[in-house]
Amino acid sequence: MYQIKESNSELVTQHYLGMTYENRPVYYLKISQPSDKVKKIIWMDCGIHAREWISPAFCQWFVKEILQNYKTDPKIKSFLQNLDIYILPVLNIDGYIYSWTTERLWRKSRSPHVNGTCFGTDLNRNFNGSWCSKFQVEAAEKAAVALKGKHGTNFTVGPSSLVLYKTSGSSRDWAHMIGIPFSYTFELRDKGAYGFILPPDQILPTCEETTTAVMTIIEYVNQKDAVGAGETWSCHSFSGM
């Protein structure tokens, strides 16, 4: 992250969010074209669930895509005039590292409970906020169409309680509760054959199609007049929400 900030310092700043249980610093990137304008904000977090490796991979890919193309791609140029993009590439750092070093299918954080006999909180069940099902259908459906155009992958759009399963205390619930108008969860590949342990040859196509979808939504929000603060989304892999 430091290197990205250093080589793109006209656009990228790195910010400190806090420390994890295992004393690792949590950083996020802000991608912002300096200007006098009041900007809408896009917030994207990845890696809330340790085992969903495709999620941090996607955040990294997405940052690369923006930084590689913002000078030449007119769409990116245009939305960076009105939007600031915040990206937290790995939210659950302790869990993510644990899934690399010790247990591949770990999901939660590494906070100890009951005198260290039990570890972890599901970080996407722990937000304050009641269960809700509001979503911006139009933007999501446009995104699904654009995504399918990339590699033919079908995405289902709908309230997560109907399409996936019911949860409470997810980041999306919290976002809605604090008044963020567009809030999405992306459940990335695959559909279960390999699940969390995605074959390497699917990493790139997943990142490409998801980037297309995210860009579609950003453009949609960019074109809407003053809807509000902006939007947030959270990326998971395969039924991981």
Place this chain on the structure above:
Amino acid sequence: MQRQSAARLGPLLLLLLLPLAWGKGPSPPRAAEELQVSNRLAGQAARVALHYLNYRLGSPSALRALGQVRKATLKTIPGIGHKYYLQFTTEDYKSSLNVGTCLATVFYLKRKPRPAVNINCTYTKDQKQIREDDYSFYKKMRQQTKPIIGNDIPDSYGNIEPALEPAWALAVAGSSYLMWEKSTENLGYFMAQVKNVKQWITKDDSIDFDYSVVLHEIPTQEMISCHLRVIWTPGHPLKVKYFCLSENQWSESEEGSGTESGSTNGIFNEKEAHF
């Protein structure tokens, strides 16, 4: 859900082999509800039907995964259970290419431990190639003098060693039996990983494997460790015994049920257009 050792389902088995009569249910008519194709319970039920199919076909080269639900209806039968009527597309488990469509009923009964499934599918993959691929794996395993062993399939990075890939596929087929048994209307399963495989060299015609597998349970997100013993001869029903760490006894599949796999389950090698 109470776990019992596998019930003898003789009469129920015969029922399951009869061709599906679409749209006909028990009379008098009960409350029926058309579901949205994106409904998670419909997808869940379709996956249960496919677990059953993958187990009954017992063919590592012919495993199928859910494509998309095209139509779903739910009938509530008071005091008895919930019956799903489904039409869905299927994909080849490994390649994700479309391989045909299925019609299925999945009946979650209040008084029976596992869902009753009736399923009929078209299949567009070359049956001769499937048989050859199965047989080639079988032959290679029969020829082993030293038992094959393996760990973490796929590995953490998603790689599956080509030599172990058919053994992994056989684990999916064997796990399908156990996932079918454990599935309820609200609890679904995927086989996440083979932690361990060890072959037993046999004196008869079969090939025989011990597996440790990890199942992913939805929506709880739990990972469940199970031991599987899978005994297989191509063209014969899979024999599966399993023991999951949350349970305290082995469960077995029916042995020598006397039914042929393949054609008697109503698998047609027709082209898509017929649907």
